[in-house]
Amino acid sequence: MIKVTGLTKRYGDRTAVDDLSFTVPPGVVTGFLGPNGAGKSTTMRMILGLDLPTSGTATIGGRAHHELPHPLRTIGSMLEAQAVHRQRTAYKHLLYLAQTNGLPASRVDEVLGLVGLADAAGRKAGGFSLGMSQRLGIAAALLGDPPVLVLDEPVNGLDPEGVVWIRTFIRRLAAEGRTVLVSSHLMSEMALTADRLVIVGKGRLIAEAEIGEFTRAGAVVVVRTPEAASFARRLERSGAHVGLGDEGELLVTGMTATDVGRLAWAEGVPLQELAPRLASLEEAFMELTRDAVEYGVAR
Numbered sequence: 001m002i003k004v005t006g007l008t009k010r011y012g013d014r015t016a017v018d019d020l021s022f023t024v025p026p027g028v029v030t031g032f033l034g035p036n037g038a039g040k041s042t043t044m045r046m047i048l049g050l051d052l053p054t055s056g057t058a059t060i061g062g063r064a065h066h067e068l069p070h071p072l073r074t075i076g077s078m079l080e081a082q083a084v085h086r087q088r089t090a091y092k093h094l095l096y097l098a099q100t101n102g103l104p105a106s107r108v109d110e111v112l113g114l115v116g117l118a119d120a121a122g123r124k125a126g127g128f129s130l131g132m133s134q135r136l137g138i139a140a141a142l143l144g145d146p147p148v149l150v151l152d153e154p155v156n157g158l159d160p161e162g163v164v165w166i167r168t169f170i171r172r173l174a175a176e177g178r179t180v181l182v183s184s185h186l187m188s189e190m191a192l193t194a195d196r197l198v199i200v201g202k203g204r205l206i207a208e209a210e211i212g213e214f215t216r217a218g219a220v221v222v223v224r225t226p227e228a229a230s231f232a233r234r235l236e237r238s239g240a241h242v243g244l245g246d247e248g249e250l251l252v253t254g255m256t257a258t259d260v261g262r263l264a265w266a267e268g269v270p271l272q273e274l275a276p277r278l279a280s281l282e283e284a285f286m287e288l289t290r291d292a293v294e295y296g297v298a299r
Contacts (some may be wrong), residue, residue, distance in 0.1 A: 001025055001179055002047060002148060006056035009042050009203075016042045018203035019056070024181045026147070029174045031194030031211070032183040035289050039203035040183050041079070044150055047181075048077050060148050072101040075148040076141030081133040081156070086126025090117055090136050093125060097143055111139040116165070130157030138166070148179040155189055167193045187282035201289050214284040221257045223250040223264075224273035231269045238263060249273065 002024035009017040017039040024030045034040050045051040047058040049065030057064065060075050068074045084093050094108040112118045115135040120128075125136065134157050141149055154170070155163045170193055174180045184190050190197070190211075197214060199206045207214065222245070225231050232242040232250055240255040252260055257276040264271050 002058070002060055002150075002181060003062075004043065004047070004056070004058045007043065007046060007053050007058055008055045009039075009046060009051060010054045016203055017046070017053075020200065020203065020205055021056075022198045022205055022208050024179050024198070026179040027174060027177050028195035029170055029180045029182060029193055031190040031197045032181055032200075033185075033187075033190065033197055033285060034200040034206075037202070038200045038289075040200060041152065042203075043200070044077075044079060044152060044181075044183065047150060048075070048079070050079075070101065070144070072097070072103070072144035072146065074144070074146055075150065076144060076146040077150040077152075078134075078137035078141045078154065079150075079152045081137035082125075082130070084125040084133070084136065087124055089122050089124055090128075090139075091121040093136065094139060094143060097140055101144060103144060107143060107145075111142045114142060114169075115139045131159060131162050134158055134166075135162070138169075147177070149173060150181045152183045153185070154182060155184065155186065163189065187280070187285055191281040199285065199288055201291075206288050211281065214288070215278045215281060219253070219276055219278050221252040221255065221260050222273060222275045222277050223252055223260060223271065224248075225250070225264070225269055225271050227269050231264065231267070234263065234267055234269075235260070 005021050007017055007020045008015070020039070020043060032040055042051060046053050047060070047065065060068065065071060065075070090112065091108060094111065095105060098105060098108055112121050115138050117132065117135050117139060120132060125133070128136065134154060138151070138154060141151065154166050158166060167189065170180060170182060182193065194211055196210045198208045228248060228250055235242050235252055235255065238255065241253045243251040245251050257274055261271070261274055
């Protein structure tokens with residue numbers, strides 16, 4: 001398990017991470033989401049001991065990263081897939097990591113096979129595509145067969161087959177009981193990969209819950225009626241928030257479909273459609289983070 005408690009990181013007068021607390025339990029995929037500048041990368045770097053926190057703690061299995069006797073056997077990570085010497089072959093890159101961490105050379109061939117790079121073992125990393133570099137980065141993260149994994153944008157640069165592969169692979173790792181933290185900007189991919197989400201903005205925790213809770217929280221009730229304008233006013237007087245869809249339908253939040261139907265019946269309003277609709281993860285994310293975007297477009 002990864003546990004972040006009161007984690008804070010300041011750079012001069014700028015606070016990148018602000019009293020952040022959350023957990024990453026084993027056995028599920030935890031998605032780590034937030035707008036640009038939300039503090040995700042800084043948080044992951046502190047978990048991995050690459051940056052020192054101003055205050056607070058980040059532990060892996062109850063220990064800080066610098067307290068781990070064999071870090072690569074406890075936590076594997078990929079923060080920057082192309083941070084590899086360009087003249088070093090894939091095999092030599094992984095062999096160097098294995099030798100400096102007391103791992104057998106046979107493990108290098110195993111992880112190259114796991115990520116589909118067995119045939120590229122002798123090729124120099126400088127000639128790799130972005131997708132191949134991603135696979136090499138994942139191989140390095142898996143080298144010590146760690147129970148904890150931290151992956152930043154693991155599907156970046158992968159073709160459709162590669163995206164399906166890494167999604168399935170990540171879920172399989174979690175199903176084995178490992179702790180898996182995945183950061184991504186791809187909402188559609190997170191919706192298919194993650195079991196739970198941690199969402200941050202401006203360095204602070206916005207929400208932490210199972211993924212279904214986010215989509216349910218952003219649910220709307222779609223209402224079609226020939227008396228849309230007057231019924232919208234009645235709904236708002238009852239405490240609902242009402243938006244207008246592209247085809248003139250009412251999009252109601254803050255009230256269940258049952259309650260909307262009861263109000264329509266009580267007011268004698270004819271309904272052509274009354275249907276609850278779950279929000280997509282993207283819609284729920286945009287709603288949650290609309291006040292936490294560091295650089296937004298003019299509206």
